[in-house]
Amino acid sequence: MYIDINTSIGHWPFEKVRYNTCGKLLQRMDEFGVDQAVVSSLNGIFYKNTQIANEELIEEINSNKKFSSRFIPFAVLNPVYANWQADLKTCVKKGMKGIRLYPQYHDYDITEPPVLDLVKMAKDNGLIIALTMKMVDSRQRSWIDIPDEWPLKKFLPLIRAVPDAKYLLLNISTGFSADQADINILKQKNILIDTSGRNLIKMKPLIDTYGLDHFAFGTHSPIFDYLTSMLRIETLRDNEVAENEKELLRSGNAKKFLSL
Numbered sequence: 001m002y003i004d005i006n007t008s009i010g011h012w013p014f015e016k017v018r019y020n021t022c023g024k025l026l027q028r029m030d031e032f033g034v035d036q037a038v039v040s041s042l043n044g045i046f047y048k049n050t051q052i053a054n055e056e057l058i059e060e061i062n063s064n065k066k067f068s069s070r071f072i073p074f075a076v077l078n079p080v081y082a083n084w085q086a087d088l089k090t091c092v093k094k095g096m097k098g099i100r101l102y103p104q105y106h107d108y109d110i111t112e113p114p115v116l117d118l119v120k121m122a123k124d125n126g127l128i129i130a131l132t133m134k135m136v137d138s139r140q141r142s143w144i145d146i147p148d149e150w151p152l153k154k155f156l157p158l159i160r161a162v163p164d165a166k167y168l169l170l171n172i173s174t175g176f177s178a179d180q181a182d183i184n185i186l187k188q189k190n191i192l193i194d195t196s197g198r199n200l201i202k203m204k205p206l207i208d209t210y211g212l213d214h215f216a217f218g219t220h221s222p223i224f225d226y227l228t229s230m231l232r233i234e235t236l237r238d239n240e241v242a243e244n245e246k247e248l249l250r251s252g253n254a255k256k257f258l259s260l
Contacts, residue, residue, distance in 0.1 A: 006218030044076025194218025
């Protein structure tokens, strides 16, 4: 059994993406034996009013009974956009299980007062906060001003400020450089890291440092392919991770974290 904690539907304006609807993503999940997936809307990164994208996501999930049983919806919210408080309440009523924040694209500092207010309100409503280190490879030259990927340490001030919230840390691609104090923060029980980031190629040392229960399968689909993140789990040797521990990485940790 697999649970994917990092997928999206919608459009990426700078390149063509495949499997970017619930129907197409579900086909991909069935192909690779994935039972459920956390999903949000790529459109919410680029709409001025992110709530429109959240409404689109819920409408699509509700259009098919298969979708509602397989997808776990997360809202995209922008804490420096007017009316986010009402949008968050609406998302809770409509069954969203978490929120995704994109400070790189929505242009705010991670510890601005509205951000802290949003995270605290999300926590109080039982929502998980998903933080994405990178969306696409920023090394590619383009006339489009795509924000640089963020190192993990840029998100740590938020986690320190609201330590009792639950965080998904997604697509860590710039390394895990942290001092012992930061490592202790990341080893808390309310943090889960997905397997999509390029710096998770060697998972065993990270598992030894942060703990097996802090990692879970996540693909960053449809921006990334579906197989790489899976192989990072399946290629762990038996003397590194036992089969029952692999099952925790495949789905057990996500199931517990998401209260499924």
